[in-house]
Amino acid sequence: MKSIPFFNYPDLFAQHGKELTDIFRMVSSRGAFIMQDDLIQFENKLAKYTGIKYALGVANATDAMQLLLKAGGIGVGDEVIFCSHTMVATASAIKFTGARPVPVEAGADHLMDITSIEAAITPKTKAIMPTQLNGRVANMDAILKIANQHNLQVYEDSAQALGAKHKGKSAGSFGLGGCISFYPAKVLGCFGDGGAVLTNDKDIYNKIKLMRDHGRGEDGNVSVWGYNSRLDNLQAAILNYFFDDYEVIIQRRRAIANLYSESLRNLVSVVLPPSIGNNPDCFDIFQNYEIEALKRNELKEYLSSKGVGTLIQWGGQAVHEFRDLGFTQSLPFTENIMRTSLLLPLNMSITDDEVDYVCQCIKGFYND
Numbered sequence: 125m126k127s128i129p130f131f132n133y134p135d136l137f138a139q140h141g142k143e144l145t146d147i148f149r150m151v152s153s154r155g156a157f158i159m160q161d162d163l164i165q166f167e168n169k170l171a172k173y174t175g176i177k178y179a180l181g182v183a184n185a186t187d188a189m190q191l192l193l194k195a196g197g198i199g200v201g202d203e204v205i206f207c208s209h210t211m212v213a214t215a216s217a218i219k220f221t222g223a224r225p226v227p228v229e230a231g232a233d234h235l236m237d238i239t240s241i242e243a244a245i246t247p248k249t250k251a252i253m254p255t256q257l258n259g260r261v262a263n264m265d266a267i268l269k270i271a272n273q274h275n276l277q278v279y280e281d282s283a284q285a286l287g288a289k290h291k292g293k294s295a296g297s298f299g300l301g302g303c304i305s306f307y308p309a310k311v312l313g314c315f316g317d318g319g320a321v322l323t324n325d326k327d328i329y330n331k332i333k334l335m336r337d338h339g340r341g342e343d344g345n346v347s348v349w350g351y352n353s354r355l356d357n358l359q360a361a362i363l364n365y366f367f368d369d370y371e372v373i374i375q376r377r378r379a380i381a382n383l384y385s386e387s388l389r390n391l392v393s394v395v396l397p398p399s400i401g402n403n404p405d406c407f408d409i410f411q412n413y414e415i416e417a418l419k420r421n422e423l424k425e426y427l428s429s430k431g432v433g434t435l436i437q438w439g440g441q442a443v444h445e446f447r448d449l450g451f452t453q454s455l456p457f458t459e460n461i462m463r464t465s466l467l468l469p470l471n472m473s474i475t476d477d478e479v480d481y482v483c484q485c486i487k488g489f490y491n492d
């Protein structure tokens with residue numbers, strides 16, 4: 125039987141083993157582990173690639189968001205609006221500043237539903253924080269317009285969207301800042317945890333630069349309370365290596381998404397994500413290929429029996445459905461997305477033939 129794992133970590137190492145062990149040898153022989161050249165090099169590359177002024181490596185994207193929100197002045201008494209189809213990390217970053225996370229609906233494209241934002245605004249609302257989910261940027265024109273009308277800040281959870289664009293502008297560039305995650309299964313993944321803050325705001329950059337390293341300045345003086353949230357230099361070196369081929373990686377991911385959409389588009393039982401070129405304003409990097417499927421759980425099980433690994437994002441629950449966290453909202457459109465959505469395998473290991481096999485299995489399941 126075929127085996128097409130959702131993500132093939134061992135294969136990734138097998139493909140790049142020699143280069144990766146060379147990197148380990150090089151960095152270790154220099155003893156360059158914390159805040160060293162590879163990190164600075166990587167930060168420069170990130171800023172250049174995204175066209176965003178400043179990039180700072182931090183321990184993970186969750187920290188990146190928390191640092192961003194704190195640097196932007198979010199705190200006790202504030203409310204921040206986010207889209208509930210996101211990782212709980214978006215909300216926890218808001219929560220740990222002392223502010224209240226306020227979830228709103230996702231729309232048909234699974235991104236923040238523009239029409240739900242205004243009803244969630246109260247006198248306490250301080251910011252809107254869309255998630256650039258699945259490697260696609262939300263309608264930032266509309267979000268920025270609402271933010272301007274109500275005098276709100278904008279932050280982005282762009283953890284899944286390094287290199288994704290809206291009207292030629294990169295994810296992370298629209299408001300006060302964005303975060304990127306280098307979790308191993310992300311489009312640019314390291315071999316452990318890693319993240320970055322992207323911002324065009326010098327003040328935010330300066331604050332986070334201090335905060336990520338115990339509040340210490342270059343002269344050793346501690347001027348603010350800080351954290352230990354640094355991106356390991358070894359991880360930065362690995363990221364430098366993969367980042368050099370990032371264009372190739374994105375093109376391959378878009379090609380796989382295109383294969384799925386060409387093959388599955390006539391199925392009445394599934395709803396596909398926006399296809400490449402469906403909207404010239406959007407440049408998607410396809411962190412995920414998230415379909416909505418009739419009899420989702422049965423389909424998942426059937427695919428598994430055929431050797432195909434799939435994933436239900438966030439374990440199938442939107443953030444506001446975690447009632448133990450104190451949420452009371454009802455967001456029926458998002459809840460329906462959570463009951464029907466499934467991620468198909470899309471990674472740098474899968475071949476065209478394997479994508480075709482996955483599609484044939486899906487068609488077989490629906491007898492189509």
Ligand SMILES: *Cc1c(COP(=O)(O)O)cnc(C)c1O
Nearest residue numbers: 184185186211213283284305307
């Ligand atoms: C992966 C992810 C995060 C968290 O990233 P970490 O680097 O693991 O902290 C946050 N938000 C979204 C949308 C993500 O996909």
